[in-house]
Amino acid sequence: MYCNKLPDKPDDRKKIWDKVDNMARANSLWVTAYGTGCGAIELRPLHTSRFDMERFGIAMRPTPRQADVLIISGYLAVKTLKRVIRVYEQIQDPKYILALGSCTINGGMYYDSYNTLNILDRYLPVDVYVNGCMPRPEAIIDGFSLLMSKIKAGKADGWKHYMENLEYYRENQKKVIHNWDLPDYNW
Amino acid sequence: MISLVMSITFTALAALVWGLLLGGISRMVTARIHGRIGPRLTQNFIDLWKLFRKKSSIHHGTMFWLAPMFRVAGAIGVLVLVPLVVGNTVIVNMSFSGDLLLVVYFMFFGCLGMALGAGDSGHPYAVIAVSRGLAQMSSYELSFSAVVLVLAAGLRTLSIEEIIMAQQDGILSWNLFRYPFATAAALITLLPMQMAYPFSIVLAPQEIPIGPPTEYSSRFLSFMFSGRAIFGVAKLVLFVNLFFGGASSWISLLFKTFLLYMFPIFVSTVFPRFRTEQSIRFLWFVPTSLAAIDLLRVMI
Numbered sequence: 001m002y003c004n005k006l007p008d009k010p011d012d013r014k015k016i017w018d019k020v021d022n023m024a025r026a027n028s029l030w031v032t033a034y035g036t037g038c039g040a041i042e043l044r045p046l047h048t049s050r051f052d053m054e055r056f057g058i059a060m061r062p063t064p065r066q067a068d069v070l071i072i073s074g075y076l077a078v079k080t081l082k083r084v085i086r087v088y089e090q091i092q093d094p095k096y097i098l099a100l101g102s103c104t105i106n107g108g109m110y111y112d113s114y115n116t117l118n119i120l121d122r123y124l125p126v127d128v129y130v131n132g133c134m135p136r137p138e139a140i141i142d143g144f145s146l147l148m149s150k151i152k153a154g155k156a157d158g159w160k161h162y163m164e165n166l167e168y169y170r171e172n173q174k175k176v177i178h179n180w181d182l183p184d185y186n187w
Numbered sequence: 188m189i190s191l192v193m194s195i196t197f198t199a200l201a202a203l204v205w206g207l208l209l210g211g212i213s214r215m216v217t218a219r220i221h222g223r224i225g226p227r228l229t230q231n232f233i234d235l236w237k238l239f240r241k242k243s244s245i246h247h248g249t250m251f252w253l254a255p256m257f258r259v260a261g262a263i264g265v266l267v268l269v270p271l272v273v274g275n276t277v278i279v280n281m282s283f284s285g286d287l288l289l290v291v292y293f294m295f296f297g298c299l300g301m302a303l304g305a306g307d308s309g310h311p312y313a314v315i316a317v318s319r320g321l322a323q324m325s326s327y328e329l330s331f332s333a334v335v336l337v338l339a340a341g342l343r344t345l346s347i348e349e350i351i352m353a354q355q356d357g358i359l360s361w362n363l364f365r366y367p368f369a370t371a372a373a374l375i376t377l378l379p380m381q382m383a384y385p386f387s388i389v390l391a392p393q394e395i396p397i398g399p400p401t402e403y404s405s406r407f408l409s410f411m412f413s414g415r416a417i418f419g420v421a422k423l424v425l426f427v428n429l430f431f432g433g434a435s436s437w438i439s440l441l442f443k444t445f446l447l448y449m450f451p452i453f454v455s456t457v458f459p460r461f462r463t464e465q466s467i468r469f470l471w472f473v474p475t476s477l478a479a480i481d482l483l484r485v486m487i
Contacts, residue, residue, distance in 0.1 A: 024236040055227075066400070093244070
């Protein structure tokens with residue numbers, strides 16, 4: 001049922017239309033509608049008339065296949081990590097991760113929990129962190145604008161880093177997920 | 188032959204641009220109704236470019252590949268069979284070679300291709316959406332066929348060009364005023380054709396995440412977006428030709444299609460979604476009965 005081939009290493013050659021591509025990517029960020037923790041509650045107001053994220057071209061997609069951004073919204077439990085890996089790897093390149101809240105940076109208030117990850121960057125490549133517990137919708141919009149400027153500058157290359165260092169990430173992921181029953185790569 | 192190919196290419200590209208612009212306007216209008224600012228007018232073009240340039244590293248079989256092509260081919264097929272502007276001899280395409288029945292048949296070609304592709308993707312939500320979509324399609328096909336019967340019986344022709352020519356004696360000769368109930372029925376069937384609420388049971392993002400295109404990504408999706416934009420314009424042009432007197436100039440065509448496009452948007456933003464059986468029951472009874480009133484008037 002699964003394709004066991006690992007993904008190719010990303011092509012790093014510069015192309016003449018890279019700038020146009022990056023402008024389009026930055027102005028059309030589609031987010032996977034998947035809340036991993038309590039921070040997802042702060043994403044809802046972004047749809048409303050008060051904050052209105054659609055004016056920046058940001059939209060929610062109900063399937064990872066059509067998304068560009070994965071938001072890790074707050075604490076990430078080991079059980080959720082398994083699902084997040086599947087979702088992240090199903091997103092087509094280029095893809096970005098926006099991490100919300102202190103929990104993704106250092107564990108936050110769950111720093112000594114037995115099943116919450118403390119430093120997200122060891123398991124998945126994070127492009128932009130938004131700190132706070134919880135970050136207000138304004139802070140999330142600020143995080144998005146930072147992500148946009150990184151994409152425009154061609155520096156949001158967490159996905160390339162993930163592809164190039166897949167063994168490192170896999171090793172860390174397998175350290176915490178004891179019943180690892182995922183394929184080599186979740187196409 | 189070369190001029191025909193050039194003419195079809197130009198028509199398809201123009202319809203793509205107009206369809207994407209209409210889509211942008213619809214997103215802006217919807218946002219304003221919600222009290223939001225909304226995206227920019229060119230947002231759909233940006234989305235399309237981004238999708239086209241995203242990597243596509245997965246596929247699920249031959250039909251999965253072919254479905255977006257079917258969608259675009261079906262859309263262009265409808266567009267080239269419909270006359271665009273009355274009396275225009277430069278961009279004629281193939282509007283002389285098919286009648287209304289062929290166009291109605293072609294309108295479902297893309298949907299059937301999409302159904303096969305979605306089935307090939309193997310995603311359970313896609314399959315649910317396809318079964319919903321085909322059920323709904325067969326119900327509004329019935330009402331739309333009744334509308335076509337009214338036109339055929341009333342005007343004694345199935346040729347779209349003759350239907351347009353019969354409406355050229357002032358506004359009151361438009362089929363909108365000649366057959367008001369059939370026009371109302373046709374406008375109701377336009378809602379499920381455009382996948383507008385309350386008939387949006389196929390895409391239904393909150394129930395069955397996005398439906399048939401769940402597994403489609405990147406370039407596949409960009410083709411489907413293009414197909415949808417072109418198909419939307421083709422349907423609008425067909426409706427303008429059938430009920431609103433056709434278009435005497437390009438500006439009139441743009442204006443009429445624009446006004447007609449606003450109808451599903453305004454209905455869409457204020458209605459919630461029907462359940463599948465409610466939608467099918469509504470489409471079987473309400474528009475079909477409306478068309479039947481005009482059919483009786485014509486027959487008697």
